[in-house]
Amino acid sequence: MIGGVALFDFNNDNLLDIYLPNGARIPDFDKSDPAFFNRLYKNNGDGTFSDVTLKAGVQGRGYAMGVATGDYDNDGWTDLYVAGVNHNHLYRNNGDGTFTDVTSRAGVTGIHPQLGKLWAITAGWFDYDNDGWLDLFVSNYLDWSFENNPLCQTKGLTAYCHPDKFKGTPNMLYRNNRDGTFTDVSQSSGIGRHVGKGMGIAFADYDDDGFTDIFVSNDTCQNFFFVNDGKGAFLEEAILRGVGYIESGRPVAGMGADFKDIDNDGKPDIFQTAMFSDTFPLYRNLGGQFIDHTATAGLARFTRRLTAYGLGVFDLDNDGLKDLYTVNGAILDNSMEIDNLPFKMANSLYRNVGNGSFVDVSRRAGQDYQAPLAHRGAACGDLNNDGRLDLVVTSLNGPTQVFLNITPNPNHWILIRLIGAGSNRDGLGAKVRLVGGDGIEQYNQSFTTAGYSSSSDKRVHFGLGRATRVRHVEIRWPSGRVQIFDDLPVDRITTIKEE
Amino acid sequence: MLTFITFILATVLNGGPQVQPGPSVSVQVDSQIVSAQKLMETGKFREALGVLSALAAGEKALPADVFMLLATCHLNLAEREQAFEVFERGMSIYPQQPVMEEFYIRLLTNYVPVAQMRDKLEKALTASPDSLVLLRASAFVEMRVDAKNDRARIVVERLVELAPDNPDSYYVRGLLASLNKQDDLAISDWEKALSLANDDVRIRMDIQTLIGETEDRRNRADRAEAAFKKGLEANLSLEQHNPASAFFYADFLARQARFDESQRLVELILGWAPAYGPALLQKASHLARLKKLEEAALAAEQALAGKDLNPQQTRAAHLLLARTYFQLKRMPEAERHQQWLKEQ
Numbered sequence: 001m002i003g004g005v006a007l008f009d010f011n012n013d014n015l016l017d018i019y020l021p022n023g024a025r026i027p028d029f030d031k032s033d034p035a036f037f038n039r040l041y042k043n044n045g046d047g048t049f050s051d052v053t054l055k056a057g058v059q060g061r062g063y064a065m066g067v068a069t070g071d072y073d074n075d076g077w078t079d080l081y082v083a084g085v086n087h088n089h090l091y092r093n094n095g096d097g098t099f100t101d102v103t104s105r106a107g108v109t110g111i112h113p114q115l116g117k118l119w120a121i122t123a124g125w126f127d128y129d130n131d132g133w134l135d136l137f138v139s140n141y142l143d144w145s146f147e148n149n150p151l152c153q154t155k156g157l158t159a160y161c162h163p164d165k166f167k168g169t170p171n172m173l174y175r176n177n178r179d180g181t182f183t184d185v186s187q188s189s190g191i192g193r194h195v196g197k198g199m200g201i202a203f204a205d206y207d208d209d210g211f212t213d214i215f216v217s218n219d220t221c222q223n224f225f226f227v228n229d230g231k232g233a234f235l236e237e238a239i240l241r242g243v244g245y246i247e248s249g250r251p252v253a254g255m256g257a258d259f260k261d262i263d264n265d266g267k268p269d270i271f272q273t274a275m276f277s278d279t280f281p282l283y284r285n286l287g288g289q290f291i292d293h294t295a296t297a298g299l300a301r302f303t304r305r306l307t308a309y310g311l312g313v314f315d316l317d318n319d320g321l322k323d324l325y326t327v328n329g330a331i332l333d334n335s336m337e338i339d340n341l342p343f344k345m346a347n348s349l350y351r352n353v354g355n356g357s358f359v360d361v362s363r364r365a366g367q368d369y370q371a372p373l374a375h376r377g378a379a380c381g382d383l384n385n386d387g388r389l390d391l392v393v394t395s396l397n398g399p400t401q402v403f404l405n406i407t408p409n410p411n412h413w414i415l416i417r418l419i420g421a422g423s424n425r426d427g428l429g430a431k432v433r434l435v436g437g438d439g440i441e442q443y444n445q446s447f448t449t450a451g452y453s454s455s456s457d458k459r460v461h462f463g464l465g466r467a468t469r470v471r472h473v474e475i476r477w478p479s480g481r482v483q484i485f486d487d488l489p490v491d492r493i494t495t496i497k498e499e
Numbered sequence: 500m501l502t503f504i505t506f507i508l509a510t511v512l513n514g515g516p517q518v519q520p521g522p523s524v525s526v527q528v529d530s531q532i533v534s535a536q537k538l539m540e541t542g543k544f545r546e547a548l549g550v551l552s553a554l555a556a557g558e559k560a561l562p563a564d565v566f567m568l569l570a571t572c573h574l575n576l577a578e579r580e581q582a583f584e585v586f587e588r589g590m591s592i593y594p595q596q597p598v599m600e601e602f603y604i605r606l607l608t609n610y611v612p613v614a615q616m617r618d619k620l621e622k623a624l625t626a627s628p629d630s631l632v633l634l635r636a637s638a639f640v641e642m643r644v645d646a647k648n649d650r651a652r653i654v655v656e657r658l659v660e661l662a663p664d665n666p667d668s669y670y671v672r673g674l675l676a677s678l679n680k681q682d683d684l685a686i687s688d689w690e691k692a693l694s695l696a697n698d699d700v701r702i703r704m705d706i707q708t709l710i711g712e713t714e715d716r717r718n719r720a721d722r723a724e725a726a727f728k729k730g731l732e733a734n735l736s737l738e739q740h741n742p743a744s745a746f747f748y749a750d751f752l753a754r755q756a757r758f759d760e761s762q763r764l765v766e767l768i769l770g771w772a773p774a775y776g777p778a779l780l781q782k783a784s785h786l787a788r789l790k791k792l793e794e795a796a797l798a799a800e801q802a803l804a805g806k807d808l809n810p811q812q813t814r815a816a817h818l819l820l821a822r823t824y825f826q827l828k829r830m831p832e833a834e835r836h837q838q839w840l841k842e843q
Contacts, residue, residue, distance in 0.1 A: 277716070
């Protein structure tokens, strides 16, 4: 397995840079060979990137998988948390192009007090207690090690064992102590009491109570839906809320997840990737309760023959409706021999047509986007600040791909960069309601965690269709403050500071 | 697909032991068999066993029926081992008798786990290597154990080799291909089976339903629907309609988000079989979608109370009930169903 990708602006030049976690030598997880270094690519602003890994000091140790970006110390510089098999790392951004590994000092090693270091697939920053400081959620996968690594074969061919062969592990939650250190609150918050096989995570305030809730996509077992009670604890209510399983009662091989409002009703919905024959579930939020909307949305038939890891819910054509992308590829490299299914797959793009359904426009997304690979992680953001959201996609034993969005349409857009004051400085968790010049309402929420092991642009994006002005923007910060702006200009990046 | 193979297996192999009439050897033997049957009809299995055992001890040329009756008596007296012992003795006396083999398959299907069934079939096939009945059963067992293994392929190919003009051979080989995700091969085999099965409405229904499922899996909804329609037409022409086959069409329509059409078919199925669990569950989902929560819960409870749900559908019923009771704020019931799911 390989991991994801992050799009974040590490040097505050208003250009998104790229960070790629990378594996290590097997079986000793040695990372000294530069081929295994995690990589940081600085965006040069001219369509090219420079490798600044060594200067930044973020090449890492051990087998890395997921990455989460967020300004945990509110100093204005985005930091990195890297989740991995045998090491997790917190890299504090020094603001001078370098980072310092502060993992141990900060107390976010990912080492479980009873179980030791767990295999972390991904992590995410959010402020669960709304105290203005970002907390950290770490998603852990299986109880696997080289000592616990049975040989699994089908048709005489060796393949990864099914997740059923391994026990699950609990996730972890770290509360920010506001002094550069964290406290493991996994047990007291209730998060650590649930054992799963976590892959993707996604955040949103599903019931608009002002507190961020968590969806965890579990591999071949029930998903988790941690409802934040606003008092420091979470209740796991996936089954009761309708997101534990697909409607048929079956768990899917959950991979990535995103948690955004697809139908502009102000209630964030959940999209999840999975494996061949699962379909990729779309759970529509009806206001506290979710319904499996996969078939109604048309996604059942589009996704039934696919396996995907990364995904995202973003408005890729700036028409005011969030679309879906999935980056596809089978799990096993000998998938054809074992399952008569291709290992390398083309990516998918589903256009939101506004009536709760989607159309498959993958074949119109360009030849490069359709090139089959064993795609894994994907992050979304505006790399060239032209208002059209771009994608960066990783692939197993293949190249990382940068997909520039060149959609030729005249739709307008706005990209909102939030700077929290009483809230966390990134403004993660801020809810943005926008009314376009055409009177159409849209909702979005600021989070970087999306997809599989990946971290996307923290700026809040809205496509505006033909509207040439933004009539109204309302921002509800995690601190509870509300700011309203009228008549904002379109086709530009607007910075809003919390006041 | 597991659901579907389970359905096929159930269709083909299920059903309790039924006594088949056989040739009589003498009037005296015949009358003793009739006497034993009468005792069995009134539940006097021990007494019937006495009559049949005496007959078996004295007669050298017993009709095959006696072994079926003996096994049935033992089973009704919860003497499973003796049932198998006596019937396997009968099999050794009457090798290559399709009636005996079919009875044996019913015994195996109903009373032994799959792994043991596999061993017993292998043994039986050693004695009767060309038995179509045993080969067919063996093919189904191998598919259940692991459709990817060579044993399944070898057995199925042997079946085709021995009965190249029998539609059933291609029907079974198509199933194996389907389980191995070789959809083109599966459909090709099923089409061949259809071309050989002009008069067999039941096999036509089954095959069209299989083609419908497979075409849907390949995202060829038009072809899938055409096949499902033909399957339904065949089903409607049967004296006794098959709810399971028709339900696959209803489920397909629901997957296409054509909920109203699906519901109409569900109502038709429930007209044939009012307690048919999968249809009741589909109805419950539809009602939940319409926010008729009390009615949805009732239909799902009825579905669970029946015996038709497969394990996956049972999970779906518990899931729907957990969610629905939660929405109805009936927390103890919601938590009970949630707990059931978590314990699985």
